[in-house]
Amino acid sequence: MKINKIAVSLIAAGLMASPLAQATNGYFSHGYGIKAKGMAGAGIAFAQDSLAAATNPAGMVNVGDRIDLGLEWFKPTRGSDIVGNICGPGCSLDGSYKGNGKSNFFIPEFGYNKMMDPDTSLGVSVFGNGGMNTEYGTSPFSAFGGSSPAGVNLEQLFIAPTWAKKVNSDNSVGVSLNLAYQRFAATGLEPFSPMSSDATKLTNNGTDTSTGYGLRLGWTGQVSPAVTLGATYQTKTKMGEFKKYAGLYAEQGGFDIPANFGVGIAVEANPDTTVAFDIQRIQYGDIKSIANTNTAGGPLGANDGAGFGWQDMTVYKLGVNHAYSADLTVRAGFSTTKQPIPESQTFFNILAPGVVENHMTLGATWTVDGDSEVSLAYMHAFKKTVNGAGSIAPSQGGGEANINMYEDSLGIA
Numbered sequence: 001m002k003i004n005k006i007a008v009s010l011i012a013a014g015l016m017a018s019p020l021a022q023a024t025n026g027y028f029s030h031g032y033g034i035k036a037k038g039m040a041g042a043g044i045a046f047a048q049d050s051l052a053a054a055t056n057p058a059g060m061v062n063v064g065d066r067i068d069l070g071l072e073w074f075k076p077t078r079g080s081d082i083v084g085n086i087c088g089p090g091c092s093l094d095g096s097y098k099g100n101g102k103s104n105f106f107i108p109e110f111g112y113n114k115m116m117d118p119d120t121s122l123g124v125s126v127f128g129n130g131g132m133n134t135e136y137g138t139s140p141f142s143a144f145g146g147s148s149p150a151g152v153n154l155e156q157l158f159i160a161p162t163w164a165k166k167v168n169s170d171n172s173v174g175v176s177l178n179l180a181y182q183r184f185a186a187t188g189l190e191p192f193s194p195m196s197s198d199a200t201k202l203t204n205n206g207t208d209t210s211t212g213y214g215l216r217l218g219w220t221g222q223v224s225p226a227v228t229l230g231a232t233y234q235t236k237t238k239m240g241e242f243k244k245y246a247g248l249y250a251e252q253g254g255f256d257i258p259a260n261f262g263v264g265i266a267v268e269a270n271p272d273t274t275v276a277f278d279i280q281r282i283q284y285g286d287i288k289s290i291a292n293t294n295t296a297g298g299p300l301g302a303n304d305g306a307g308f309g310w311q312d313m314t315v316y317k318l319g320v321n322h323a324y325s326a327d328l329t330v331r332a333g334f335s336t337t338k339q340p341i342p343e344s345q346t347f348f349n350i351l352a353p354g355v356v357e358n359h360m361t362l363g364a365t366w367t368v369d370g371d372s373e374v375s376l377a378y379m380h381a382f383k384k385t386v387n388g389a390g391s392i393a394p395s396q397g398g399g400e401a402n403i404n405m406y407e408d409s410l411g412i413a
Contacts (some may be wrong), residue, residue, distance in 0.1 A: 034413035038363015038377035039319025040333025042276035044264025045230030050111030053162040056232040057174030058218035061164035068111040070413030087397030101135025119166040150188025197301040198247030205244040212239035249289035250305040309345030331363035346388030353403035356381040381407035
């Protein structure tokens with residue numbers, strides 16, 4: 001393929017991938033690449049396509065020359081219930097609220113990998129790192145003067161040029177330069193103006209954008225004929241500030257993307273079946289705008305301003321890949337974690353109820369001819385509810401904000 005065609009494809013995929021929104025492991029995707037998504041995201045030690053760099057860049061040297069194009073339909077269902085609130089005479093926030101003003105999202109992905117020699121590859125992966133969207137047609141904050149619709153929209157895009165190298169017959173290393181782009185908008189947050197360092201930059205300011213960069217490093221090693229190990233680390237991605245929302249996020253609109261790391265193992269149970277298991281750690285606690293609690297030491301937007309109170313997450317992913325025949329491979333997976341939002345932090349997280357914990361996945365690949373294939377993946381994230389004991393302050397009328405979410409997705413590549 002000519003270089004200009006590759007460049008056009010990359011730019012088109014990047015532009016397409018920007019209007020995404022998802023929330024699975026916190027706000028990170030449960031996996032990257034349709035094949036890995038069919039295995040609950042397990043892939044640190046088991047690369048399958050040119051989206052492998054999003055999980056472990058070392059895997060790219062093991063997938064050969066490839067171009068991958070994919071599209072995922074994603075449907076999150078999110079809501080909240082407020083009970084026991086009395087904000088004044090005849091005033092209460094009590095009720096059930098649905099945050100599904102936008103409920104269907106289409107998330108493209110693109111990957112390209114080229115073997116420069118038998119031991120070296122260069123490639124690029126374009127993918128959505130994660131996101132969060134809520135849109136409440138009836139604002140949960142309306143009794144406090146909040147306008148409708150109320151909600152937030154966070155979108156993140158990564159373009160990851162990748163170099164990978166086989167250092168010997170058993171070990172590979174790789175590095176990706178993660179070029180990140182994100183967009184954010186918030187509406188209906190007027191009741192939080194007294195808590196803001198700059199109420200003019202809190203809500204209803206349209207869409208703001210920021211860019212940044214970081215690195216992902218990776219290693220894979222075949223320790224026996226049947227066992228491969230892998231490890232990967234992604235640095236914190238330092239992003240520019242959301243200046244239109246400097247009165248909402250800590251550090252005057254700061255919203256860096258957290259570091260994450262993981263280890264994995266892939267075991268060839270027999271010539272047709274591979275079992276992969278990953279452990280991933282996401283360091284939400286290092287990002288002030290995400291991790292600061294709603295009782296942090298400053299107003300919204302300040303250096304130590306209030307945030308969403310999210311904690312670090314550890315995710316466990318188990319996937320199975322089975323070659324049913326020469327033309328058909330089937331997959332299944334399950335992942336589990338402890339969601340990141342404490343019970344005391346649910347009121348503000350009505351806007352970002354990323355609480356699902358358990359994912360079940362299925363997938364398959366059909367070989368169309370010697371050089372082409374079609375893959376499918378389905379995911380269901382089981383409903384999780386977090387009851388917010390003491391989550392609404394007495395000054396706001398007390399009571400509990402209970403948040404919930406479940407999700408479904410279907411992808412083709």
